[in-house]
Amino acid sequence: MKDFGYTIIKQRTIDYDQFDGRLLNEILEMEPSFKTCLSCGGCTATCSAADLVSFNVRRMNLLLRRGETIELESEIKKCMLCGKCQLVCPRGINLRNVIMLIKKSILKYKPVNS
Amino acid sequence: MELYEELSTDIRFIEGLNSCMNCGICTAICPAAEFYDYDPRLIATIVHSKDEKRIEELLKSDVIWYCGECMSCKTRCPRGNTVGLIIMALRSLSQELGYFTESEKGRQQLAIKRVIGENIVYKGYCVLPENLVPEMHPEQGPVGEWIFQNKKEVYKRVGANYNGDGTGALRKIPQESLDEIYRIFEITGGFDRLDKIEHFSKIKAESMGFTEGRDDYSDYISHIFTTNNGKHNRQ
Amino acid sequence: MKQEGKIKVWQDYQKEIADDHYFYVRSCIRQNFFPGSEQTFLKILRSELHKDIYENPHHTSCSGIGYHSDIVPFGTIQTIVARQFALMTEAGYQNIAVSCITSFGIYNEIIETWKEFPAELDKTREYLKRSTGRTFEIPQNVAHASDIVYKFRQQIAELGHNRLINHKTGKPLKIVEHIGCHYSKMFPSKGIGGAEFPHVLAGMIEAWGGEVIDYPERRHCCGFGFRQYLIMSNRGYSISNSRKKFESMEPYQPDAIVSNCPGCPMFLDRWQYVIEEMEGKTYGQNGQGIPVMTYEEMAGLVLGYDPWDMGMQMHQTNVEPLLDKMGIQYNPDLKYAGKDGKTIGSPVMVGCGG
C-alpha cells in the first residue's frame, strides 16, 4: 500500500451496540446492591488506595457497564480491599464484594487477543 | 495580566463562554472528540474554573489543537456556549505567549503560517495549485498528480484564468490589491501574529536541534509536518 | 421518516435571498479543485437566468482558512472582509453572493459581531480607512451561491434537458446531500432549512427529480478541520471523519453525493480513493466509488452542460456511473484532453474502482 503519512483512526466513542454484558450481568446477579450506584463519588473520595495511586473506585461501575474489561482488570489491582468505601456509600453497596467478584470472574470474559 | 483575564479580552471568548452545566452535548457531537483524546466539555470546565495553572497547561498542550472548528458545538449547546470559539481564543493566546511550541500539534502552526499565511499576504489566496505537490498531498491521487503536472492546460480547459489578468478563477491578484492586504496585516496586528509564530518556532527549532538550514528551518518544518507521536488517540 | 415533519422545519427556516444584482466573491479552495463549478454558476446566472452578477478582479481571499487555522487574527480578517464589502459598495452593489462556505460563515460571523459589539465595527472601519483609504457599507443581503441556485431551482428544472432520474429504470436517483458546516451550524437562521435539516441542496435534488437520502451521519463534518487536513500528520482525523460518513450512507446505496462546500466535495471524492488504497473498500456500486459533485455541476448536468467543460474530470472518483445513469452523452476520449481537444496525457491510474 502507498504510504500516505497517516492512517485511519479508531473511534474513541463508546459503541454501546458492541457491549459485552456477561461480566456485568454476573456481578449484578451476585451483588445486586451494585445496581443502585448513584455515581456520587463518595467511595473515591474516601479511598485509601486513591491517596497513593491514581485509582477511581466510582469508575469501576462505569467500566463494568461499558464492557471495558481490560481497563477494569488493571484498575481493580490497585484496590487494597480496606472496605472504607462501603462505609461511606449512601446506597450501602458492598463494593469490597464487587471487587472480589470481579477478580474472580474477569479472566473468563477478557477478550482473547488482549 | 492573568491568563483568564487575557482570554476575556477576546470577543470570541466572550461569545463562546457563558456558563457550562457539563451536559456533554458538545462532546457527543464533536468530530474531534471521536478521533482524539479530546473532550470539549472539559475545555469549557477548565477555563470556567479560572484556574490559572490548568489554563496554562491547556495553552501548552496538544489538546487545544485537536478541534476542527466545524462549530457543531455551537448548534447544540443548551447554554449557548461555543467551545470552538473558546478554542480560537486559547489558540490565539497560546501563539501570543509562545506556548504553542510546547506541544507537537501546536508546533505545526509554523508550517501553516509558511504556506497559508504567506499565500494570503503575497498571493491573495489561501491555497494555490502550486501548493498541491503530490509528495505532500498523496491523497490527491493520480488525478491530483495529473492536474498538478498539467496545471496550465487543465485550468485553461475548464475555463479558469490561471495566473492571468482580469477576472476569473485563479487569476493573478493585482499588485495594488496585494499592497492593500499587506497594509491591512501591518495595521491590524496580522504580521505581529505571523512574526510571533516565526520567532517562537525558531527558538524551539534550535532547542530541538534543528540547526541546519537556519535561514528557513526547512528540516524543522518537514519534521512538524509529518510527525505524529501516536499518542493523540486511543488506538 | 415523515416528510411533513421536515416540511415544517423547512418552513420555519426560510431566509431572504436577493433576486438580482449580485457581487460575486470566489473561493480559494474551490478555484483550485472546482474552478469549472464557479464558471458554471456564473454561466447559469448570466446565460440561463439573465441575472446581473458582477466580479471584481481586486477581491481577494477572505483569509478564512488562515483564520480557522488560527494564524490570522480576528481584527485582520474583519478588515479583509470589510475590504471586500468596500469593493462591493464602490461597484454599487448591495447583495453579496459568496462561493465559499467558510467565507459565508465568516461574513455572517463578522456581521453578527458588528451588531453585538459595535466597537468592533468602528475599529474595523478605522483599520480599513488607514490601510486602504476605503469605506464600506454592510451588504443588505448575504447569500451563499447555493442559496441563489436554490431560489431559482424551479426555473432551472424548466430550462433543463436532464433529470436526476435513472433513464433506464425511470426511478429517481438517490442522492446524498452534504452541507458545509459553516453554512448554518453557527447561525441556523442564515441557512435555508436551518442547521438540522438544511433544505438548500435537498430542495434542488427534489426539484430536479432526484430522491434525497437522509442517512444517520448526514450532519457530520467531512473532517476537513482546517489544520487537521493542512498538516499531513493530522490527516488521519480528516479521512476518519469522511469514512464515518461513507459507512453510514453505504446501506442506502446512493447514486451520488452533492455538496455546497468548497472542501467537502474534494475530500469526499479523494478520501474514497485513499480508503480503497488503505482498506480495499469501495462504497459505490460494482466496486466503484460514489460519484461526488458540486451543486453547480449537478445544475449543469440538469441543464445539459458537458461534464468535461465543467471540470468533472478533475474528480478522482469516476463520475461516469452517474452520467450513465442520467443518460448523459459524453466523449470518453476527451475526458482528459486540454482545451480544443489538445492531448496532455492522462492520469496514470484513475479513480476509485476505476
Next chain:
Amino acid sequence: MSASIRVIRYNPCNQEKKKMKHIVIIGGGIAGMETASALTDAGHWVTVIEKEAQIGGKLNQWSYLFPDFMPADQIKSALQEKYHERDFSILHQSEVRSLHRHNGQFNIETSDEQQLKADAIVVATGYELFDARRKEEYGYKIYDHVITSADLEQLLLPDGDLTVAAGKEPKRIAFVHCVGSRDEKSGNHYCSKVCCITGVKQAIELKKRLPEAEIYCFYMDLRMYGKHFEELYREAQEKYDIQFIRGRLSEASEKIDKSLLIKAEDTLSGRPLKMNVDLLVLLIGMEAGKGTSAAAATCGIGCEESGFLKTADAFLKSNFSQQEGIFLAGSCTAPMSINDTILHARSAAMEVDHWLKSRCDNEKM
C-alpha cells in the same frame, strides 16, 4: 358542543346568588377545579371559564401518576365529584375576551359573548407541553419511533400498542431528560421539575410491560425532589434494571431499519457514546403557553422571563398577582406537579376568601 356535557349558564338574575361574592376562575384544570370547590365550600358563588369541552386540563393526557401509579382518572373523578356535589358553574368552550375593573368589580366579556361581573378573579390557566418538534435534532414527527412522554402515556394504557417497526416489540428504549427545559435553544432556561420523575415512572411501566427490553435514561441531574421520588428512582435501578447515563442527548437519527442512532457523552467516563435504540422517548417540559400569556394580557398581570405568571413574592404571596383582586393558582405560575397544584389551588382559595372577607369588613366600617 357535546350534548353529554352539563353546562350551567351564568345567570345574573339568581336572587340568592346576587347576595354572594362572585369569583370567576379562568381555567378548569386541576387548579381551577380545586379552587372552585374550595371557594364554593367557603360560601362563595363561583364560575369557571374553561376553553375545552371537558374539565381536567392536562390531566386528561396522563394515564398513571407518579410516584404511586395511581390512575389519573381517579383524580379526575374526584374533581368531577366535587363539582357534582357543589353548586358552581362552568362555562365550557369559552375564553375571556376582555376584563375591566369598574367600581371595585371586574366586568368580563367571554368569547361566547357573555357578560360577567366578578368580585375576584383566579387565573388558573395552567401550562402547555413543550412542542418537541422545536428540538429538531431529535426528529420528533420526522422519525417514526421518536415519541414524547405525553404520547407514551397513552400507549401505557392497557390497550396501548407498544410495537415498533414490523410489529416487533422494542428491545432497547431510551428516555431523554430535559427536552425543552434547561435549554437556551428552546428558550426555556428553567427546570420543568416533573419530567425526571415522569421518566422514572414511565421507564418502570415500560419495563413491566416489556420485561425483555433494556431501558436507558439520559439525564444531566436527577431531580427527585418529592416524597417517594428518590425511592422510586432506586427501585428503577434495583428492581427494574433501568440504567441511567449522565449525558445530554446531542442528536438522534433514523437508520435504514427505522431504529434510531443516538449520541451523547457518557460524561462520567468522559467519552462520546452512541447506541442504537428501537424507541426514543422525549421527556417534554412545561411552558406557560398561549392560554397563560393571553390571560396575562387580558388581566394586565406580569409574566416572568420564563413566561409563567409573576407572583407577588415567592414565599408568602405565591397566590397573589401584582393586581389586587386577581389571584393565581397552579402551574400558570411555575412548573408544578399535580399534588403541588392541588395544594396551591387550595391556598389560592383561602387567600381569595380571606381577601374578600377583609374587603367586606372594610366596606362595613
